[in-house]
Amino acid sequence: MARPMSETQTLYAAFAARIGAALAALEEEAVLPAGTPRDAVSVEPPRDPSHGDLATNAAMVLAKAAGTNPRALAERIVEKLAGAPLVESAAIAGPGFINLRLVPATWLAELRAIAALGPDYGRSPIGAGRTVNVEYVSANPTGPMHMGHCRGAVVGDALAALLEFAGHRVIREYYVNDAGGQVDVLAESAYLRYAEALGTDIGEIPPGLYPGEYLVPIGQALAAEYGDRYLDAPADEWRPLFRKRTVAAMMELIKADLALLGIHHDVFSSEAELQAAGKPAHAEAWLREHGLVYDGHLEAPKGKEVEDWEPVELPLFRSTRFGDDQDRPIRKSDGSWTYFGADLAYHMQKAESADELIDVWGADHAGTVKRIKAAVAALSEGQGRTIPFDVKLVQMVQLLRGGEPVKMSKRAGTFVTLADVVREVGKDVVRFTMLTRKPEAQMDFDFAKVVEASKDNPVFYVQYAHARISSTLRKAAAEGIAPADEALDRLGAEELALVALAAQFPREVEAAARAREPHRIAFYLYDLAAAFHAFWNMGNDDPAKRIILTQDAQLTAARLFLAARIGQVIRNGLAILGVEAVEEL
RNA sequence: GCGCCCGUAGCUCAGCAGGAUAGAGCAUCGGAUUCCUAAUCCGGGGGUCACAGGUUCGAAUCCUGUCGGGCGCACCA
Secondary structure (H helix, E strand, C coil), rough: CCCCCCCCHHHHHHHHHHHHHHHHHHHCCCCCCCCCCCCCCCCECCCCCCHHEECCCHHHHHHHHHHHHHHHHHHHHHHHCCCCCCCEEEECCCCCCEEEEECHHHHHHHHHHHHHCCCHHHHHCCCCCCEEEEECCCCCCCCEEEHHHHHHHHHHHHHHHHHHHHCCCEEEEECCCCHHHHHHHHHHHHHHHHHHHHHCCCCCCCCCCCCCCHHHHHHHHHHHHCCCCCCCCHHHHHHHHHHHHHHHHHHHHHHHHHHCCCCCCCCEEEEHHHHHHCCCHHHHHHHCCCCCCEECCCCCCCCCCCCCCCEEEEECCHHHHHHHCCCCCCCCCCCCCCCHHHHHHHHHHHHHCCCEEEEEEHHHHHHHHHHHHHHHHHHHHHHCCCEEEEEEEECCCEEECCCEEEECCCCCCCCHHHHHHHHCCCCHHHHHHCCCCCCCCCCCHHHHHHHHCCCCCHHHHHHHHHHHHHHHHHHHHHHHCCCCCCCCCHCCCHHHHHHHHHCCCCHHHHHHHHHHHHHHHHHHHHHHHHHHHHHHHHHHHHHHHHCCCCCHHHHHHHHHHHHHHHHHHHHHHHHHHHHCCCCCC
């Protein structure tokens, strides 16, 4: 046990392993029952730095299993840890915390580990061997992306990157809702533009159709390709073609918008193709076999008057068996599939190639979470394997400009497009800002504030820290000094404190990945940037604390080495968020 | 009426698997600029973690209820 740390082993991983070894030893001595689960054992920095460098709650969470009290068990664990390499002292505190004080060389080893791992520093194996399907965006293919889609897009994309960094294989997926009635409306709208392109005066776009200008080029393209062939033809003749062509064009628009945000999906699944392949019918048959679909009557909606309510018999999925409030229809009275019916089959399809599913939805779809969770639960049960399934609900974003709400009307076609916003404030600002709040909390997005270049704005604050590091390295290079790790032992307490914070990056990644919360990375980076800015400013008060000391090349090289590693961690974190680490501002 | 989310400093929000004395920014007050980028930093004041119960060695965190705000509640998507 207690192997010395290797070049590339990170601190928290090393000590988690060491404590595990100590616990295993105690199992052999029968102090702990064999096979005691250790999931709740954590290794973390103590709240108060004066307590030491690392703390573990092992004694507290395992005391019950050991049949003793936390402090007594802590003593047994401390015996095993006290003599370990790099440990200066191990003490029991409070209700049974074990505080470890480490020799300073520990931090220097971590610095070298960051250097050795580079862009891989912080990667975790917790997801190894697991494939996660993350479905996000899935905006209807009826027009360009608007700001209502933005937050889910960014959160989903960052979540996918985070899970990948934490070792999962990730499938980024987009569900194209190209089968519903709205797509007919879209086709009709495009048909109008087609007629317009051929010289017909179409006047005002009738209410209910899509009025957006973005359909004009589609109409022109269709006119150029087909001439007036469909101008006086019955709708049945052109509708399927116009649907297909317009949806395809809309998806190109959407993909271009997503590209502006740096988002690229691996898989686009078409609802229409899903239906054409008979997947929903197959799902229905399977569910009927398992007694989970039956023909029954839908209850009238509660708390809401429906004038022409008539009970009809429909095929219902027994979602109440899995916690839903009502059984849900999978087909309409005309026999076509409901959105849910197709979505249910879609989730079955996704589960074929993934161990785990995550959907990122807007909060306006909160009402349908239970039924789709019920569907996946039914699938899990029927297949006899657990399919973990999470729906991340992303709350609304209120758009402001200098404190005033930005007026939007979908009907009038005056929504704020994602492309406009990215053009105005930039990709990095949009992405980072969307991640500075937990997704389930509502947020404001103020155009005036997010472009502010001050510490009030976390994007700039973090990028500024990185730019400062870059410029320092440039300046040092110009003076002929390169970062080097030969004299790291000359680094002082302030420098080691900075390393201690950087060393937490791997566990932040793991915690964020486990919680499926990429915003934690953004907050961590803010803290790390703050620590670096504070460190930097010590050089303003005391010139001896500057990074570049022309009269001491050796110490300068060591400090540059430190600064470069902090920069590396910032880069790795920003990479998860999909934000550029700039070299200068 | 029902379901989901939220409620933490004057404002905007963090709070990491239930852990030690609840944190940051803004605002406010007082300081640092012959400087490697002051686009930054240091310090002061500011809290009944909405409220009431419960679970336990320990709750901002978990459970129940109440109040307040948001979203949703069609065979729509």
